[in-house]
Amino acid sequence: MLDLRKQNRVISIAAAQLGPIQPTDSRSSVVDRLVGLLEQAKSKGSELVVFPELAFTTFFPRYEITDEAELDYWFEKEMPGEETRPLFAAIQRLKLSVNFGYAELVPEAGITRRYNTSILINPNGEIIAKYRKIHLPGHNEFDPERSFQHLEKKYFEVGNLGFPVWDHLGGKLGMCICNDRRWPETFRVLGLKGVELVLIGYNTPTHNAKHPEPPHRRAFYNHLCVQAGAYQNSTWVVSVAKSGCEDGQDLMAGSCIVSPHGEIVAQTSSSKDELIVADCDLSLCEDGKNNMFNFSEHRCPEEYSIITRANCDED
C-alpha cells in the first residue's frame, strides 16, 4: 500500500476551517485552536494542514481604522513572533506541513509595507514558501453606505511576489488568497507553471450592502470558482474558510477539497472549527495535463494578448 501511495504521489491533506475569531479574542487563544486542529489532523494521518486567510485575527478590514497603531495591532511584525511560536513548536512536534494566512507587516527599503500573506511551513518549522494577495477586493476609503466596510485596498498593498509554485511533498504546490480564487488568471498562471495543488484561505462575508446577492448564489460562486480552477488547470484545490459570525458580520463556510476533475471530494458542514481530510492522489492531475488541458498542444496564446493589457478598449 505504501508503495502505491508513494508511486501515485498520494498526500493526506486536512482543510482546517476556523469558526469566528472575535476582535477581543487573544492571539494565544486562537493559536490554541489552531494547535488543537493540528493534533486532530495528525491523529487522522494528515501530512499537510491548510488554514484560512487571516487565521490569527478577526476580519479587521470590516472596520474603519484611522489610527496607525490600532491598525498595526492586527498585523504580525515577525513570523513566528512570541504569540505564534507555540504554533511552530506544534508543527515541529507533530511533523506536519502547514499553510496559513496572516496580516504581514514588513519594512522594505525603510518603508513599512502591509500585505495579506500566506505561508507554507515544513515539518522542521521552517517557512519554505510565501505568497502575498494580489487581487484585493473592496474599496479604499470609508463608505458610509456600508453596514460593514471592506477596506482591504486601504490596509494592504498588492502582493509583490507573483504567483509562485514550489516543489513540496512530491508535487508542485501553489497558493492564493480569497478573492484571488475568483479570477481565472490566478489559476491559469499557476497552471502554466505546472501546479498540482493550490492552497487557498478565505474570509468571505455572506452579505454586502452595496451588492446584495441571494445567499444561495454567493455559496454557489464560492464552489464554482475553485471547481472551475481545478478542472481547467488539472490541479487539486484546498479552499478553507474562516466562518461564522464575527462581531455581527457573518462569514461564509463551505470549505472544500476539490479534485483535478473539478469534483468536491470533501466539504465542511458547519460554520465552526472543523477539520475535513482527503487522500489527494497527485497523479490524477496527469490525465488532464496530458490530454484535455495539454497547454502546449491546445492553447492559442497568440489570440490571448488582450488578457495582459491594462486598457481593454484598444482594438
Ligand code: ING
Ligand atoms: N473576501 C471576499 C471574496 O472574494 C468578496 C470579497 C465578498 C467578494 C463577497 C465578492 C463577494 O471572497 C476577500 N477577503 O477577498
